[in-house]
Amino acid sequence: MRLGPDITRVAALMGEPARANMLSALMGGQALTAGELAREAGVTPQTASSHLAQLETGGLVTRRVQGRHNYFALAGQDVAEAMEHLALLADRAGHMRTRPGPRDPALRRARVCYDHLAGELGVAMLDALVAQGRIVDAEGSLVLTEAGHAFARDFGVALAPAGRRPLCKACLDWSVRRSHLAGVMGAGLLSRIYALGWARRMEGTRIVQFSAPGLAAFEGVFGRV
Known part of the structure; x- marks a missing residue:
């Protein structure tokens, strides 16, 4: 696609497993700290900070500083809708988590x-x-x-x-x-x-x-x- 929006950048940001887990954790609409998102993604705080910086630069999350903590939230409803659509495609194509929980x-x-x-x-x-x-x-x-x-x-x-x-x-x-x-x-x-x-x-x-x-x-x- 030579003209129009470049979907490859957004797809790459959403497609990395740790970042996808972070975005999924934010689908509830609440703001979470970098530490909380690191635990959701199963990565170290340093790695989480790198991922969050990429998501922020890419326009998918916003950052709010409160005291000593950085809080992150989805940049808007449209990001949540995009994640919901991707989940629909994954479910339809049979790309499910291998060990679904109770x-x-x-x-x-x-x-x-x-x-x-x-x-x-x-x-x-x-x-x-x-x-x-x-x-x-x-x-x-x-x-x-x-x-x-x-x-x-x-x-x-x-x-x-x-x-x-x-x-x-x-x-x-x-x-x-x-x-x-x-x-x-x-x-x-x-x-x-x-x-x-x-x-x-x-x-x-x-x-x-x-x-x-x-x-x-x-x-x-x-x-x-």
Whole structure:
């Protein structure tokens, strides 16, 4: 490809195993220290610093200095979406980790994708919002209807503009291979689910764990999953 964006640089940054593990660890939307990311990648702190410098120069992560620590986060939602798409391609092509752990089913069931709900429950939530007429697919773009605005208000989701971020956006889910809901609405719904006490994020993972009453409440609003 002689013209246009050079995808080879981004692909090389994402394709190195240690850097891929670091980016995956940041998919939960939180900022982590260089030491924490070194442990996630299984490399020494010195090696981690080198990798993080490359990711920062390449525009994939941002750095924030707080006290003696450097905190790193994904440079934006688009980086998380690119990682999700790559996971989908890897899953479809059969490139799976050779020793999946016991947490894999929970990760497929419900997980955080940057700042919104993904997995089976995330896809089911978007399906329900479409079936209920609260979101419509208008020529490939998700649009929040008047009923959707009313639902968001009643459910306690603030829909204040967030820069250029769309109100609703489809994000292709690697484990279900269909879309879940991103954008301002998707982030707001997950925040509200946490606030209601329906679910919590398992420490050190991207897994979103629903309590039994929380899952019952979720299914009361979005249907049985």
